Amino acid sequence: MAVSSHTPGGLLKLIRDGAAATRADLAGLTGLARSTVSQRVDALLTDRLLIEAGEAPSSGGRPPTLLKFNQDAGVVLAADLGASHSRLAVSNLRAEPLATCRGQLPISAGPEAVLSWAVDEFAKLLADAGKAASDVKAIGVGLPGPVEHSTGRAISPPIMPGWDGYDVKARLAESFDVPVLVDNDVNIMALGEWWASSNSADDFLYIKVGTGIGSGLILGGHLHRGADGAAGDIGHIQAGDPSVVCRCGNPGCLEASSGGGALAQALASQGYDTAVTSDVVQLVRAGNPDAIRAVQEAGREIGSVLATIVNVLNPLDIVIGGDLADTGAEFLARIREVVYRRSTALSTRQLSIRASELGDNAGITGAAAMAIEHAFSPSAVNERAGVG
Amino acid sequence: MAVSSHTPGGLLKLIRDGAAATRADLAGLTGLARSTVSQRVDALLTDRLLIEAGEAPSSGGRPPTLLKFNQDAGVVLAADLGASHSRLAVSNLRAEPLATCRGQLPISAGPEAVLSWAVDEFAKLLADAGKAASDVKAIGVGLPGPVEHSTGRAISPPIMPGWDGYDVKARLAESFDVPVLVDNDVNIMALGEWWASSNSADDFLYIKVGTGIGSGLILGGHLHRGADGAAGDIGHIQAGDPSVVCRCGNPGCLEASSGGGALAQALASQGYDTAVTSDVVQLVRAGNPDAIRAVQEAGREIGSVLATIVNVLNPLDIVIGGDLADTGAEFLARIREVVYRRSTALSTRQLSIRASELGDNAGITGAAAMAIEHAFSPSAVNERAGVG
DNA sequence: GGGGCTTTGTTCTTGACACATACAAAAGTG
């Protein structure tokens, strides 16, 4: 019945996920003999991937030794590269940042400039965190455009001149000889929010409503990238006002009427001093009725698209992030209202729609989580064990 | 690198999928020693799951022995239970029907009547095919409503009085002591079409446009059922004329304006003698311009919803089935036109949209495929090998 | 056309690994 948690890496996963905390738990969950578990755990202890953390209360016999995943057995490097600015972090193995920084270098500066900057900053951050380059176990990177995850290259990115086909993975592996994982920034944020919710929902959507609109899908417990790495691109669904032409050239795109950029423009044409999304957020927070009305209308339109997606995918959780999610309860309430009204009863039976927990940290959290999941996946741990 | 194809069942899968045809292939693909492969293959040969089928041409050395999956090592029973009629089949282990039958018993006759009928007919079909009950390895069943796949029960089905919570799995396992797999009929058809296309696309959509409209999603190589088993329910997406109220009670549902039932009704109100979907199909085939126009309009509306889904999921293949798919090229052409125009360029780069290959046989093919996949999954074969 | 060479498949030995069993440790229980 139990899958293949029979491997050393499988045991580590059970501890990491909190499914098991003692050797006896592991034996019970996996069906392995206690002796075998002991042997495996010993190997993980000598590798410092697990540590013993005192005893649990006895349940009538010898008290069990608590096992803990050693979140300080190494670090990962996380990069959330955005169109206009980027964030970097050195994170522990629970994806918690130990040192972070922010840079204003635009992605349009090109891959060499941006990645060299990142490498330099990573070195400083490692020093800040008191870690050596040899402590780095993996690197996770998010890019603001389509990415071919398997090769770690950007593909035909609309807003990233000079990046098309650039081998991000190779460039970073040159500076740090560890696995490099690259993905779309929204996918990364989805992973981050999912991780923050303990990976509890197998079918999970993250919707980012910032200047543009995008989404990351976790389906069946895995990030869904689609045949061309283009999955989740909901900003260009034709659902809005067909008379508005989107920056992508097509009419009626969702983000052309409901994205933060579109709202800023619309309010500006009403005489407000709104150039970017955050200006809109400020207006809403200040209680401006025009801005509130605009944001609510955007919420309804986004909700309408989400209602369709909910009917199709029947997810368990939806998390709304991005700048516009910070406008307060009204925005989320409009989305919820439309989704619950327009989706089928069965598909909303268990559905929860909530605001992002991580906010701006979703990207670096997700990048770190992606790196960790790779470096400490059962198969990776097994290989390491096989060598040692 | 290689996953866990190291097991006996894993080898069988490689042969079944055509990835390997000789022992040497298996050794190369799995990384197992030739001796180990031989041993495993021997076990599968004595179980009659594999058979040797002559030699392949030499490539400079001893010619390899060809291995073939023994499609006659047993049979599966397949049931495609529809609202008004049902189809049953005894199929070989490639999901090819050996004997089929059709019954007019409506699903509303209730679970006991329908399933007893099915059991009786299965016995006759087995006799027709010259097989014994002991040859049956598994049973696959499709039901016209939401199904909790893990338990094999129908859940709150709108058109199946008496079926809510009924344990289909238990009822059939009572008559045939083998694994019983139950799923939604559209999911089953999706599996069937996917199987017929050699499971080549990891992200695959099947759209059924009959009296109602539904879809089955294969994402990441697995059927996507969603949190409540409600995934794929695109018929009740609100995309159509909001003044039309659907049989589900909500306004503007896709199937309320573009389903076969809706078209029949609309044409009837224009004076045509169209009671059911097949009447519409006949009119279209006869070249009636009103009917053609109606079907084309339905194609556009369905295409518009599909365009959204393509943006979200970025599938590789879409197959259109159901009665309306038989109206000829025009219907499909309208769908294609709208999808390619309204989806992003990246997400349609590799997309193929085509008509069903299997037609009416999609259901029983998929039911058989589901049964086979379960009975001959690596883990199942391993368990059997462990016992024997 | 015959002696290599290559490729495929089998037999047998060896070694690793997981299990069971017995044992030790450390608590609760009466």
Place this chain on the structure above:
DNA sequence: CACTTTTGTATGTGTCAAGAACAAAGCCCC
């Protein structure tokens, strides 16, 4: 303070896959 329960550890044993040697059966080239 014996006894039980629960947890963790050491040791022998059996299973199973790898590896090497061997056998089979075709190419290839002088």
